[in-house]
Amino acid sequence: MVGPLNGVQVLDLSWILSGPYCTMVLGDMGAEVIKVERPGVGDGARGTGPFLTNSEGVQESAYFGSLNRNKSAVTIDLSHPEGSELFLKLASQADVIVENFTPGTMDRFGLGYVEVNKRNPRIIYCSISGFGQTGPYADRPALDIVVQAMSGIMSITGEPGRPPVRVGTSIGDITAGLFATIGICAALREREHSGLGQMLDISMLDCQVAILENAFGRLFATGEIAEPLGTRHPAATPFQAFPTKDGWLVVAIFGGNEAQWHLFCVAVGHPEWIDDDRFQNAWDRTQQIDVLEPAITEAMLCRTTQEWLDELLPMGIPCGPVNNIRQAEQDPQIRHRKMLITRKHERTGEWTHVNTPIKFSRTPGSIRLDPPRLSEHTDEILQRYLHLDPAEIARLVTEKIV
Numbered sequence: 001m002v003g004p005l006n007g008v009q010v011l012d013l014s015w016i017l018s019g020p021y022c023t024m025v026l027g028d029m030g031a032e033v034i035k036v037e038r039p040g041v042g043d044g045a046r047g048t049g050p051f052l053t054n055s056e057g058v059q060e061s062a063y064f065g066s067l068n069r070n071k072s073a074v075t076i077d078l079s080h081p082e083g084s085e086l087f088l089k090l091a092s093q094a095d096v097i098v099e100n101f102t103p104g105t106m107d108r109f110g111l112g113y114v115e116v117n118k119r120n121p122r123i124i125y126c127s128i129s130g131f132g133q134t135g136p137y138a139d140r141p142a143l144d145i146v147v148q149a150m151s152g153i154m155s156i157t158g159e160p161g162r163p164p165v166r167v168g169t170s171i172g173d174i175t176a177g178l179f180a181t182i183g184i185c186a187a188l189r190e191r192e193h194s195g196l197g198q199m200l201d202i203s204m205l206d207c208q209v210a211i212l213e214n215a216f217g218r219l220f221a222t223g224e225i226a227e228p229l230g231t232r233h234p235a236a237t238p239f240q241a242f243p244t245k246d247g248w249l250v251v252a253i254f255g256g257n258e259a260q261w262h263l264f265c266v267a268v269g270h271p272e273w274i275d276d277d278r279f280q281n282a283w284d285r286t287q288q289i290d291v292l293e294p295a296i297t298e299a300m301l302c303r304t305t306q307e308w309l310d311e312l313l314p315m316g317i318p319c320g321p322v323n324n325i326r327q328a329e330q331d332p333q334i335r336h337r338k339m340l341i342t343r344k345h346e347r348t349g350e351w352t353h354v355n356t357p358i359k360f361s362r363t364p365g366s367i368r369l370d371p372p373r374l375s376e377h378t379d380e381i382l383q384r385y386l387h388l389d390p391a392e393i394a395r396l397v398t399e400k401i402v
Contacts, residue, residue, distance in 0.1 A: 003030020004363045008188065010096040011036055011087075012071060013078075015043040017144070017170055018128045018204060019100035020067040021177030026096070026184065027070030028356040028365040034094075034381055035068065035372065036087065039075040039400055042374040043068070054347035065371040069353060073372035074381045076402050078109045083401045087111060089386050092119040095197075096184055100128040103138050113199040123197040124187040126180050132203030142204060144172035151208030156215055158228040165228070175211055176204040237285035237292060238264065241322050242300040248322035249305050251296075251312070255282035263315040268299035345370050378402050 008031040012023040020035075020043070027033040037043055043064065051059035077083040088111065091097060097116065099106055106112045106127070113125040127133060130142020145166055148154045158165030183200045191197060209216070214234060215226040226234065231250070233239035238251045253260045258281065265273040279285045285292060300308065305321050312319045323331065329340060338355055345351035347370070356365040382388045382402070396402040 002363060003028070003365045004360060005185075005188075006030040006363070008032070008096065009094045010034065010098060011090060011094045013097065013099040013101070013106075014128065015100065016045050017067065017173035018176040018180070019098050020045065021174055022126070022128070022180040022184070023071065023098050024067055024069060025177070025181045025356070025358075027369075028367065029358065030363070030365065031096075033071040034090070034377075035071045035073045036078075036090075037073065037075050037374060039077055039375065039402060042075070046374065052348045052351070055349075056347065058347075060348060060371070065351065066354065068371045069367050070369045071372055072369070072377035072381060073375060074378040074402070075375040077400060078111060080401050082396070082399075084110050086382070086386065086396075086402070088116065088119050090381075091116045091123060093385055094120070094123065095188065096124045096126065098126045098128070098180065098184075102141060103127070103129050103133045117197065117199075121196055122191060124184055124191065124200065125197065126184055126200040126202060128176050128180050128202040128204070130204050132206060133201045137205075144170040144204075147172040147204040147208050151205055152212060152215060152226075153208055156212075156226045156228050159230045160228055162228070171211075172204050172208055175207040176202055179207045179210070232289070233286075235286055236282040237289055238296055239282075240293075242297055244300050244305045244308055245303055247305040249300065249308050250320050250322060252318045253282070260315070260317050261285075264312070264317055267311055267315065267317075268296060270295065270299070341367060343367060343370075347373075375402075 005026060008026070010023055010026050010031050010033045012019065012033050012035045014020050014023060015037075023031075023033045023035070035043070045064040045067065046061050048061050048063040050062050052062055052065075054060050076086055078087055091111075107114075113123075113127070116123050116125060129138070130147060131137035131140055145154075148166055148171065149164070151172075153171070154164040154166060157167055180200065180202045183202065187198055187200060218224050218226060218234065231241040233252075233254075236252075236254045238253055241248045241250045251264070253264060261279075262274045265271050273279050278288050279292070303311070309319065309321065321327070328334060334340065337359075339357065340352055341355045342350050342352045351370065353367050355367065358365055378397075379390070379393055382393050382396075383390075388396075393402070
């Protein structure tokens with residue numbers, strides 16, 4: 001069985017995280033992804049630890065491996081005229097190009113959208129950058145933490161009165177990668193009607209702003225500048241993590257679920273709250289957080305996390321333990337959904353991957369290829385698509401063009 005993007009060819013010029021995450025998702029859904037790297041150097045993620053030692057005694061980056069499955073790997077020196085021409089020949093046959101260099105880099109190589117479009121008007125050319133291709137910050141470099149800071153998301157993450165906190169995953173990069181994936185799939189769909197490709201300009205900063213729905217919504221509605229609330233929700237109570245006798249438990253009762261609130265009141269030993277005018281809806285309760293939070297915390301500390309789960313889940317109250325990563329890895333639901341897959345890796349033995357979360361009924365995504373070695377498929381790709389003979393490829397290697 002093949003994924004829904006079977007037959008789509010992607011040239012992946014990206015590196016580190018935002019672009020590789022996008023192309024990994026495309027590859028998981030069946031696209032053929034050809035990762036194009038600089039000869040002898042490759043994606044900087046290859047040098048990022050931790051490392052596994054392969055069967056040849058060479059260390060391979062687990063970080064790189066977590067982002068670059070389902071890809072073939074070639075090396076081409078794009079700064080060399082022959083190298084850029086090789087790339088343009090590959091691009092003339094491709095459906096999608098993904099790159100995440102600083103704006104202007106591809107144009108300097110003669111490989112920007114305008115030039116590639118001349119060779120292939122059907123190309124979908126996705127450029128991911130910190131701030132986008134236009135605007136006063138376009139030329140600035142940016143990493144995940146920079147756009148987390150500038151978007152405002154760090155200012156609302158953490159505990160009240162404490163310093164700003166980076167979100168615990170690289171949400172700036174990953175969100176950009178996901179929005180890029182959505183845009184590419186939409187452009188492929190549109191191309192079926194127009195016959196034409198187009199350029200996608202994905203800004204990491206734009207993507208961070210796009211996911212700050214509640215914070216900006218409150219700003220425009222009330223003028224309120226959102227601040228960190230710990231695990232709390234700004235408009236619903238109880239909606240946070242509470243300490244228990246042996247850990248932490250999240251309880252989440254959103255607006256409109258007053259029956260859940262009534263059951264929760266009984267469970268924590270405060271049935272009198274049901275008729276208390278101060279607590280009649282989620283917004284009212286949030287205005288009374290200083291009263292409710294300590295009282296709920298006191299009640300929750302009387303039982304273990306599992307005891308509370310056994311009490312609250314049969315009532316239909318949304319709740320769950322605050323797991324560490326090992327506990328999440330062992331969670332029966334995560335395992336049932338096959339979100340962590342261990343495969344035989346030809347060089348390092350077993351390698352566990354985080355699986356694709358997109359479950360198709362007819363054309364499921366899959367992990368088909370191990371993360372590639374640098375330049376592992378150069379000869380194969382140049383022979384298959386550009387019909388170069390071994391002697392010509394050997395010359396290109398000798399001259400360090402590939």
